[in-house]
Amino acid sequence: MVVDQLSDPELDRLFRAFADATRRDILARVTAGEFSVSGLAALYAMSFAAVQKHVAVLERASLVTKEKRGREQIVRVRHEGLQKAQRLLDGYETIWRQRADRIADILAEG
Amino acid sequence: MVVDQLSDPELDRLFRAFADATRRDILARVTAGEFSVSGLAALYAMSFAAVQKHVAVLERASLVTKEKRGREQIVRVRHEGLQKAQRLLDGYETIWRQRADRIADILAEG
DNA sequence: CTATTCTACAACCAAATGGTTGTAGATCAG
DNA sequence: CTGATCTACAACCATTTGGTTGTAGAATAG
Numbered sequence: 001m002v003v004d005q006l007s008d009p010e011l012d013r014l015f016r017a018f019a020d021a022t023r024r025d026i027l028a029r030v031t032a033g034e035f036s037v038s039g040l041a042a043l044y045a046m047s048f049a050a051v052q053k054h055v056a057v058l059e060r061a062s063l064v065t066k067e068k069r070g071r072e073q074i075v076r077v078r079h080e081g082l083q084k085a086q087r088l089l090d091g092y093e094t095i096w097r098q099r100a101d102r103i104a105d106i107l108a109e110g
Numbered sequence: 111m112v113v114d115q116l117s118d119p120e121l122d123r124l125f126r127a128f129a130d131a132t133r134r135d136i137l138a139r140v141t142a143g144e145f146s147v148s149g150l151a152a153l154y155a156m157s158f159a160a161v162q163k164h165v166a167v168l169e170r171a172s173l174v175t176k177e178k179r180g181r182e183q184i185v186r187v188r189h190e191g192l193q194k195a196q197r198l199l200d201g202y203e204t205i206w207r208q209r210a211d212r213i214a215d216i217l218a219e220g
Numbered sequence: 221c222t223a224t225t226c227t228a229c230a231a232c233c234a235a236a237t238g239g240t241t242g243t244a245g246a247t248c249a250g
Numbered sequence: 251c252t253g254a255t256c257t258a259c260a261a262c263c264a265t266t267t268g269g270t271t272g273t274a275g276a277a278t279a280g
Contacts, residue, residue: 006138011131012130012131013129014129015126016129016237018121018128018198019121019122019124019125019126020238021116021118021119021121024116024198025116028202028205031202031206032209036256037256038256038257047239047241048257049239049240049241049258049259050238050239052257052259068257071246071248071256072247072255073256077206085199086196086199088128088134089195089196089199092137092138092141092192095142096141096187096189096192099141099143126267146226146227148225148226151226156269157269157270157271159270159271160268160269162228167267167268178227180277180278181226181276181278183226183227
């Protein structure tokens with residue numbers, strides 16, 4: 001199938017991770033460079049624990065990993081997670097274009 | 111900015127809409143062809159009202175529209191919604207590549 | 221007209237989300 | 251060693267989510 005694994009719970013976590021402005025911002029930050037959890041927490045008007053949870057959501061969605069360095073935990077982006085989301089959307093795009101082509105064919109014949 | 115409107119609540123609704131297997135399936139179906147709400151409801155092992163709610167979530171996310179035809183409500187995909195999601199992911203991709211290039215440059219110089 | 225179909229929406233419920241505070245363990249600085 | 255910093259995690263709370271059932275209105279079929 002073009003859009004495969006539509007029922008994959010990994011996709012649930014992936015898109016849910018994107019469905020929050022703070023997490024989208026965190027993702028943009030750690031995509032551009034390195035941040036510790038506390039470094040990220042300093043950026044937002046919410047508790048450290050709240051940011052910690054957001055990072056955990058991104059981690060469970062396979063969008064970031066954490067790596068211990070001294071007493072800090074460095075958050076790094078996992079590019080494959082992003083690519084998986086892109087592939088799904090591209091799948092819909094493909095279906096849509098196929099239908100557009102089919103309709104064009106019908107119009108051309110009729 | 112490359113990834114703009116990171117705080118857009120429309121994006122919250124958009125990605126949350128994707129974060130459910132039933133909604134992803136509905137989206138694939140209505141992307142490939144026309145379905146009424148009851149036509150969709152017949153496909154899933156849940157109540158009509160539950161499917162109705164899923165369609166409503168997709169509608170609020172600007173991913174589908176409903177059009178009344180007789181006593182049926184025809185669900186149609188809105189391609190722009192999908193494109194908006196794709197653009198956001200492409201924005202992350204761009205940031206990621208910029209950093210990858212920057213690192214490559216540093217390695218080349220060093 | 222009557223019965224059926226399709227839809228809309230309210231009320232309810234359990235579970236998950238997104239936030240908080242508090243406690244405790246590691247690691248580093250002095 | 252002591253104090254500060256960074257992290258982890260539990261407990262709690264309000265709101266949202268994803269499902270249910272039930273009621274009611276519009277449109278179609280016979």
